[in-house]
Amino acid sequence: MRIGRVGDEVRIEFEAEEAGLLTVLAHQFADVVRDPELDDAPLLAMLFPDAYRDDSEAAAEFHRYTRDELEQRKIEAAERIAGTAHEGVVVLDAEAADTWIRALTAIRMMVGSRLGIRTDDDEPGEGPLADIYGWLGELQWVLVELLEGA
Numbered sequence: 477m478r479i480g481r482v483g484d485e486v487r488i489e490f491e492a493e494e495a496g497l498l499t500v501l502a503h504q505f506a507d508v509v510r511d512p513e514l515d516d517a518p519l520l521a522m523l524f525p526d527a528y529r530d531d532s533e534a535a536a537e538f539h540r541y542t543r544d545e546l547e548q549r550k551i552e553a554a555e556r557i558a559g560t561a562h563e564g565v566v567v568l569d570a571e572a573a574d575t576w577i578r579a580l581t582a583i584r585m586m587v588g589s590r591l592g593i594r595t596d597d598d599e600p601g602e603g604p605l606a607d608i609y610g611w612l613g614e615l616q617w618v619l620v621e622l623l624e625g626a
Contacts, residue, residue, distance in 0.1 A: 480622070481622045485569060486568040487565050487568075489564065489565050490562065490563055492563040495561045495566075497608065498558075501612075502554040502555065502583060504586070505582060506555055509547050509550055509554075510551055519589040522585050522589065523582060526538075550579070550582050553582070554579045556572070556575050556579065570623060577616055577619050577623070580616040583612060584609060584612040587609045
């Protein structure tokens, strides 16, 4: 993967395997959020934390009014990655890059939850899934750096 900035655009050059992996992960993430049958409690707790931890009634009320919209935004962001990640050069304007960053955060949280990562102090360990977790973090970090340097 190569990534850089040309004018107002971010350009990411993916190998076929990288684009395929990112697409699969984005679809998996959208499926987990969309389908209650695939309920991943640790991931969903991180993605949609209680707004009122000391007041379950207020938390339920907040959840009732906001959860559907938050879910939809996360699904749409993941689907945007799935729809645009491909082998070769992917060109993102600032808005698309911002959407990618938000989706990568959520997708990385999904991978992290599968690795047992619950806090900033948890380490991913070693292995292919840990490598994917690191790769997603690197992609996300570089995108943030490129946008901040705009």
